[in-house]
Amino acid sequence: MSPTNPIDPATAHGLSACWSCQGPVAAGEPFCPTCGAVQPPGQADHFTRLGLPRAFDVDLQALDRAYFARQRALHPDRMARHSARERAIAESQSVSLNDAYETLRDPMRRAGYMLAAAGRPVAGDGATIDDHALLSETMEAREALMEAATETEVAALAARAAADRAACLADVAGAFAAGDLDAARRHATRLRYLVKLVEEAHRRRLSLAGKAA
Amino acid sequence: MLLQIHEPGETPLPHEQRGTAVGIDLGTTNSVVAVATDGTPEVLRDAGGAALVPSVVAYGADGVVEVGAAARRRLLDDPDLVVSSVKRLMGRGAGEARALAGTLPYRVAPPEPAEGGMVRLLVGGRRLSPVEVSADILRALKARAEAALGRPVERAVVTVPAYFDDAARTATRDAARLAGLEVLRLVNEPTAAALAYGLDHAAEGLYAVYDLGGGTFDISVLRLQKGVFQVLATGGDAALGGDDIDHAVAERFLAERRPEAAPTVAEVKQALATARLAKECLTTQERGEWLVEIGGGTSRHRLDRATLDEVAEPLVARTIEICRTVLADAGLAPDEIRGVVMVGGSTRMPIVQDRVAALFGRPPLVDLDPDEVVALGAALQAEALTAGSDTLLLDVTPLSLGIETMGGIVEKVIERNTPIPVARAQEFTTYQDGQTGMLFHVVQGEREMVDECRSLARFELTGIPPMTAGAARIRVSFAVDADGLLTVTAQEKTTGARQHVEVRPSYGLGEDEMARMLRDSMEHASDDMGRRLLIEARVEARRVLLALDAATKADAALLPADERAAIAAAAAGLERLLAGDDRHAIDAAVEELERLSRAFAQRRMDKAIRLALAGRSIDAVAAEAAPNPTE
Numbered sequence: 088m089s090p091t092n093p094i095d096p097a098t099a100h101g102l103s104a105c106w107s108c109q110g111p112v113a114a115g116e117p118f119c120p121t122c123g124a125v126q127p128p129g130q131a132d133h134f135t136r137l138g139l140p141r142a143f144d145v146d147l148q149a150l151d152r153a154y155f156a157r158q159r160a161l162h163p164d165r166m167a168r169h170s171a172r173e174r175a176i177a178e179s180q181s182v183s184l185n186d187a188y189e190t191l192r193d194p195m196r197r198a199g200y201m202l203a204a205a206g207r208p209v210a211g212d213g214a215t216i217d218d219h220a221l222l223s224e225t226m227e228a229r230e231a232l233m234e235a236a237t238e239t240e241v242a243a244l245a246a247r248a249a250a251d252r253a254a255c256l257a258d259v260a261g262a263f264a265a266g267d268l269d270a271a272r273r274h275a276t277r278l279r280y281l282v283k284l285v286e287e288a289h290r291r292r293l294s295l296a297g298k299a300a
Numbered sequence: 301m302l303l304q305i306h307e308p309g310e311t312p313l314p315h316e317q318r319g320t321a322v323g324i325d326l327g328t329t330n331s332v333v334a335v336a337t338d339g340t341p342e343v344l345r346d347a348g349g350a351a352l353v354p355s356v357v358a359y360g361a362d363g364v365v366e367v368g369a370a371a372r373r374r375l376l377d378d379p380d381l382v383v384s385s386v387k388r389l390m391g392r393g394a395g396e397a398r399a400l401a402g403t404l405p406y407r408v409a410p411p412e413p414a415e416g417g418m419v420r421l422l423v424g425g426r427r428l429s430p431v432e433v434s435a436d437i438l439r440a441l442k443a444r445a446e447a448a449l450g451r452p453v454e455r456a457v458v459t460v461p462a463y464f465d466d467a468a469r470t471a472t473r474d475a476a477r478l479a480g481l482e483v484l485r486l487v488n489e490p491t492a493a494a495l496a497y498g499l500d501h502a503a504e505g506l507y508a509v510y511d512l513g514g515g516t517f518d519i520s521v522l523r524l525q526k527g528v529f530q531v532l533a534t535g536g537d538a539a540l541g542g543d544d545i546d547h548a549v550a551e552r553f554l555a556e557r558r559p560e561a562a563p564t565v566a567e568v569k570q571a572l573a574t575a576r577l578a579k580e581c582l583t584t585q586e587r588g589e590w591l592v593e594i595g596g597g598t599s600r601h602r603l604d605r606a607t608l609d610e611v612a613e614p615l616v617a618r619t620i621e622i623c624r625t626v627l628a629d630a631g632l633a634p635d636e637i638r639g640v641v642m643v644g645g646s647t648r649m650p651i652v653q654d655r656v657a658a659l660f661g662r663p664p665l666v667d668l669d670p671d672e673v674v675a676l677g678a679a680l681q682a683e684a685l686t687a688g689s690d691t692l693l694l695d696v697t698p699l700s701l702g703i704e705t706m707g708g709i710v711e712k713v714i715e716r717n718t719p720i721p722v723a724r725a726q727e728f729t730t731y732q733d734g735q736t737g738m739l740f741h742v743v744q745g746e747r748e749m750v751d752e753c754r755s756l757a758r759f760e761l762t763g764i765p766p767m768t769a770g771a772a773r774i775r776v777s778f779a780v781d782a783d784g785l786l787t788v789t790a791q792e793k794t795t796g797a798r799q800h801v802e803v804r805p806s807y808g809l810g811e812d813e814m815a816r817m818l819r820d821s822m823e824h825a826s827d828d829m830g831r832r833l834l835i836e837a838r839v840e841a842r843r844v845l846l847a848l849d850a851a852t853k854a855d856a857a858l859l860p861a862d863e864r865a866a867i868a869a870a871a872a873g874l875e876r877l878l879a880g881d882d883r884h885a886i887d888a889a890v891e892e893l894e895r896l897s898r899a900f901a902q903r904r905m906d907k908a909i910r911l912a913l914a915g916r917s918i919d920a921v922a923a924e925a926a927p928n929p930t931e
């Protein structure tokens with residue numbers, strides 16, 4: 088995202104003018120240090136927005152704490168007595184926080200987000216799948232699921248898919264930790280298919296249970 | 301001090317208090333209004349001590365409109381003049397209403413070409429939209445609140461079923477506007493109930509709210525943590541409720557009474573009233589006998605609890621199935637839920653409590669009145685939004701939102717259970733060379749095919765520059781606000797030209813229609829609009845004064861004496877105008893003040909840049925200037 092306008096000195100120093108008092112505000116600050124007005128959310132990445140270290144391994148409790156603390160300050164309900172303009176800005180802040188939270192909370196989305204930012208989008212995010220072993224693994228698993236006729240058989244397949252998913256998640260985390268983004272992309276692509284498989288198995292189990300009842 | 305104003309952070313609007321804000325549970329069967337004071341909510345009752353206002357409206361031939369118990373009493377004598385359960389028709393088209401017609405004892409009519417797509421009711425020679433009928437109920441609740449509190453009530457938090465779609469939410473907000481109520485927030489009923497329960501019991505952890513209303517069923521799973529009420533997942537059925545049990549019982553009575561003939565409208569209404577009574581009695585007693593009496597013909601009907609349970613069983617089973625799905629959506633097992641809050645009169649039925657207890661492995665929480673708990677929560681939120689509070693509600697979208705693509709397939713833009721407010725965009729492209737317009741169809745629902753989802757709106761984006769097929773990049777943005785209401789915009793990206801698209805709701809009221817109704821409903825509609833604009837102008841002016849005051853304190857050295865005097869004079873002038881009610885003069889004075897302080901603002905920015913150049917962080921500058929309000 089390169090700005091098309093000539094860079095003005097304020098932007099160059101990470102400063103922008105507060106919309107309310109016109110004073111300087113550092114990029115990413117949610118409130119003006121001078122007048123206290125809520126500022127537009129800007130373009131920060133999800134980790135920065137929530138004040139978390141940029142790493143695949145996210146402490147989910149720390150994520151919740153960071154998210155709640157920021158929503159408490161920025162949610163439009165907190166600005167109900169302010170002007171329409173401030174409420175609208177608070178709403179856009181709240182939207183950005185929800186986006187960051189939703190993305191980082193789910194390991195699959197988190198991996199996809201980090202890989203897209205690193206220029207290695209996962210299949211489905213604008214890239215096509217080129218892993219033939221994964222394609223045949225997926226096809227076999229789907230067929231097995233379709234052929235399973237009893238709830239017990241489906242339950243066994245669901246349990247295996249869930250175990251595979253957990254192992255694959257560990258592979259993704261390991262690849263990120265080792266800084267091997269190509270491996271991370273490969274594992275994340277597989278993770279996406281396994282997550283879908285687990286969901287399908289769950290749905291099939293529910294429909295079989297419904298028929299039995 | 302340069303400007304006499306309030307401390308930052310202090311509420312800038314003491315003069316703008318516009319009456320008390322109340323919480324309203326606008327129910328299918330009954331409605332309730334409540335108010336909260338210092339965090340303690342209280343239901344507002346009539347002179348006789350009754351909390352529930354039956355959601356029934358009678359349109360007398362003499363033009364008199366009656367709401368509540370009085371209207372319900374006329375149900376038997378003048379069935380054609382009385383409307384009940386209108387909530388089931390909010391935001392619905394004529395076709396959908398006809399599907400419910402067997403259970404709705406009044407005539408429905410399709411909208412005229414000039415009207416929006418919402419169904420109309422034919423009642424005692426009048427032609428009414430469900431919005432107008434709901435507005436009459438809301439007017440009665442407003443009047444009750446004003447009588448109980450002894451002051452005007454103009455603002456409210458109104459609850460809606462979590463599973464209400466966009467059309468039904470919009471219809472509810474429109475009804476409140478017609479009734480002269482500003483909606484501070486639409487809150488989902490289970491979320492409101494969780495708020496009331498959670499604050500009352502200082503509850504922490506995972507809770508479920510099982511809400512079986514008259515015409516809707518909702519289940520929400522929430523996490524309660526230090527005053528934050530976070531909805532993790534919600535689900536339900538907008539056409540499944542306690543009314544359905546009444547109907548099944550009534551059908552039984554009618555079959556026993558005159559199995560050979562189709563019942564008259566009067567018979568249906570009488571049978572329904574008796575069935576409701578029987579259902580309530582069988583909550584505490586094992587069996588009973590009821591009389592259905594019409595036009596001199598009386599019939600006796602025995603019913604015991606086992607038979608009632610049999611009738612209710614399929615409905616309760618369906619709710620339990622939905623509970624399981626929602627728990628799975630939240631990734632939770634039933635035994636991880638710490639408590640289940642029960643909402644809605646039908647949850648008093650033993651079979652409902654037994655099944656819920658069996659699913660969650662613990663008896664449900666019934667210590668708050670299931671008919672009142674939603675209104676109590678709404679009142680708490682109304683107070684939070686006007687006087688402030690430490691609690692925060694974080695809700696989700698109940699249903700996925702999408703766009704129809706080629707072949708009638710739905711492309712989901714926002715998935716269900718996404719935290720709101722949310723904004724998402726999707727890109728589409730043209731499929732013909734030189735195509736300059738594109739039709740979009742916005743739908744809500746979980747199914748893959750468009751005709752199995754609910755149509756929300758259609759719109760056309762025009763003025764796309766002619767290009768080869770697939771070259772245009774059309775970005776469609778969906779935004780769902782904290783009320784759960786959707787806005788859609790579209791933009792052609794290669795030219796950057798943004799188009800304001802007119803979204804025509806499939807099952808709403810027409811814009812002109814709404815404007816006309818607003819005019820008809822309020823003698824002083826334009827006064828009211830003017831007053832709102834004046835209040836907004838005052839709020840904005842105070843904001844400017846506060847901001848300028850903070851700036852002059854922080855950077856006094858950058859303000860030469862002559863500028864300071866000019867600004868102070870303009871500020872004092874603006875303060876004087878704030879006591880009056882000339883909105884245009886206030887706006888002009890605000891602009892003048894901003895013009896006078898522009899050079900000062902530039903100096904402040906230049907100073908910050910110099911400091912940044914000198915290697916000092918902005919944080920240090922800020923810390924020196926003023927305490928950061930986020931800390």
Ligand SMILES: [Zn+2]
Nearest residue numbers: 105108119122
């Ligand atoms: Zn400021």
